[in-house]
Amino acid sequence: MNNKSGKWVILFFCLILGITISLELKNVKERYLYAPLKEIHDYKIVLESEKQEIKKIKEVIREMNKKILAYENIKDDDGKLKYEMLDELKNQKAMAGFSELEGPGIILTVDDSKRDLFEGEDPNNVIVHDADVLNLVNDLKVAGSEAISINGQRIINTTELICAGHSIRINNQFFAQPFVIKAIGEPKTLEASLIAPGTYGALLKEFGLYIEVNTSSHINIPAYEEGLNVKYMKVIKEGE
Amino acid sequence: MYIAILGLIIGIVLGFYVPITYPTSYSLYMSVAILAALDSVFGGVRAYVQEKFETFIFITGFFGNAILAGLLAYIGDKLGVPLYYAAIFTFGGRLFQNFAILRRLMIEKIREK
Numbered sequence: 001m002n003n004k005s006g007k008w009v010i011l012f013f014c015l016i017l018g019i020t021i022s023l024e025l026k027n028v029k030e031r032y033l034y035a036p037l038k039e040i041h042d043y044k045i046v047l048e049s050e051k052q053e054i055k056k057i058k059e060v061i062r063e064m065n066k067k068i069l070a071y072e073n074i075k076d077d078d079g080k081l082k083y084e085m086l087d088e089l090k091n092q093k094a095m096a097g098f099s100e101l102e103g104p105g106i107i108l109t110v111d112d113s114k115r116d117l118f119e120g121e122d123p124n125n126v127i128v129h130d131a132d133v134l135n136l137v138n139d140l141k142v143a144g145s146e147a148i149s150i151n152g153q154r155i156i157n158t159t160e161l162i163c164a165g166h167s168i169r170i171n172n173q174f175f176a177q178p179f180v181i182k183a184i185g186e187p188k189t190l191e192a193s194l195i196a197p198g199t200y201g202a203l204l205k206e207f208g209l210y211i212e213v214n215t216s217s218h219i220n221i222p223a224y225e226e227g228l229n230v231k232y233m234k235v236i237k238e239g240e
Numbered sequence: 241m242y243i244a245i246l247g248l249i250i251g252i253v254l255g256f257y258v259p260i261t262y263p264t265s266y267s268l269y270m271s272v273a274i275l276a277a278l279d280s281v282f283g284g285v286r287a288y289v290q291e292k293f294e295t296f297i298f299i300t301g302f303f304g305n306a307i308l309a310g311l312l313a314y315i316g317d318k319l320g321v322p323l324y325y326a327a328i329f330t331f332g333g334r335l336f337q338n339f340a341i342l343r344r345l346m347i348e349k350i351r352e353k
Contacts, residue, residue: 006293010284011247013302017277018251019258024270026256037317040265 097156097224101147103184105219106191108136108201111178111210126208128177130163135200136181137161143193145185147221151175154224171226178210187215244285268317269310272324276309277302279331282338289345305331 074080093099110133113126137155140148148155153171162169167176183190194201194213205211262270280302287293309327316323 005295006288006298007243009295009298010281010288010293011243013277013284013298014244014247014281015251015254017274017281018248018253019255020270020274020277021248022252022255023258023260023262024267024274025252027261027264027267027270034268035265036320037265038320 097147097154100223101184101221103146103219104187104217105145105182105184105215106187106194107214107216107219108140108181108183108194109178109210109212109214110136110181110204113208113210115208127166128168128179128209130161130168132200132204132209133168133179133181134161136194136204139193139200140181140183140185140190143185143189145183145190147184149182149221151180152222154222156224158228171224173226182219182221184219184221187217191215244281268324269313272313272327273306273310275335276305276327276331279335279338280305282335282342286338286342286345289342289349 071081071084074084090099094101110128112128115126117123117126133150137148137150150161150170153159153173153175159171160169164174167174168179169175191213193199194211195205196202201211201213280298283301284293284298287298309324309331312327313324
């Protein structure tokens with residue numbers, strides 16, 4: 001058709017194409033990975049939760065600052081400071097497991113199965129193992145329990161649960177069946193975490209183990225009574 | 241032919257100085273669209289050499305193909321099927337076809353001289 005204008009049209013569009021190509025080159029200069037939209041969406045969700053976390057942490061910082069301010073305000077008054085410190089100490093002791101606690105919660109009793117073995121069945125199937133107790137305790141922690149004891153032994157951060165023959169070693173003491181696990185927390189949630197279908201507790205019950213869960217509005221959990229052997233850890237000065 | 245290469249080179253040089261950027265997540269769609277546009281330009285040059293060039297057809301082809309290819313890649317992403325392969329194969333194949341025809345025409349022209 002019109003050869004003259006065609007030339008310029010082609011030139012013009014080649015220009016556009018060239019610009020887009022170099023834009024793309026600029027963009028892809030770095031390592032380019034094929035990222036589906038779903039992945040991008042997932043990353044967005046992760047990012048969002050991280051932001052939420054930052055927000056929470058900032059709130060904690062603000063609260064701590066408030067506390068510091070409050071301490072500074074009562075610094076002058078000796079009696080008040082002592083009172084405040086004792087309060088704080090009580091809280092810390094309760095959190096660390098060095099004071100007796102009371103509250104609503106559940107009592108879980110776990111024992112070996114009373115059923116007869118099938119022919120050729122491994123007796124291990126009907127025995128309570130350390131791993132079973134450990135899993136149950138973990139389930140309770142997931143369900144939001146605030147304090148746990150097993151056969152009167154408070155579970156603290158260094159508490160071990162390890163197989164010792166037919167018994168289990170907890171806080172350097174040996175305990176045989178049955179295991180009575182007490183936990184303070186929302187009783188309904190704790191109960192559900194042990195007996196709801198699909199939970200570890202329900203699985204154990206299916207195997208024939210004796211599992212009994214009772215909710216109670218008054219659970220007593222004793223304090224940690226063993227000694228602590230601290231050899232390696234040192235406190236780093238906080239703040240500043 | 242020469243004018244197309246000249247345009248491309250000028251465009252690429254210009255593009256490096258143009259301060260426009262777009263999100264990297266659109267990079268895939270953009271590259272498929274570029275492939276479609278490249279095919280259109282090749283087709284246009286071929287038509288021009290064959291003296292069958294029509295401005296309107298060229299322009300609509302240029303934008304239509306590019307948008308369709310980009311859209312196809314996007315839809316494929318949404319559906320989880322790599323539909324942009326369709327655009328790559330189609331336009332890639334046509335690119336070579338156009339180039340082959342163009343090459344024959346050029347050689348014929350040179351021989352005639």
